[in-house]
Amino acid sequence: MIPFSQTWPYETIGKDVYVMNCPYCEASNVLLPLKVAELPAIHDGKKRLLVFPCCNHSLSIIDVDADYLLTDKRLRG
Numbered sequence: 876m877i878p879f880s881q882t883w884p885y886e887t888i889g890k891d892v893y894v895m896n897c898p899y900c901e902a903s904n905v906l907l908p909l910k911v912a913e914l915p916a917i918h919d920g921k922k923r924l925l926v927f928p929c930c931n932h933s934l935s936i937i938d939v940d941a942d943y944l945l946t947d948k949r950l951r952g
């Protein structure tokens with residue numbers, strides 16, 4: 876079970892994934908270098924390195940649900 880502090884909400888538009896706010900630099904509406912089509916594989920256990928285009932911070936996505944990216948980094952609290 877991944878703690879809530881390591882989760883971040885995401886949204887999708889068409890094939891693209893974005894976040895309302897970056898957890899690191901607070902940029903808004905950040906389009907991620909990640910496609911909706913990749914989400915099932917991540918949910919099945921494929922770790923995915925994610926580099927935020929706004930500030931180059933990186934983390935690994937280790938799972939995903941309908942609303943949240945679940946990561947290896949503490950993002951809040």
Ligand SMILES: [Zn+2]
Nearest residue numbers: 897900929930
């Ligand atoms: Zn950022």
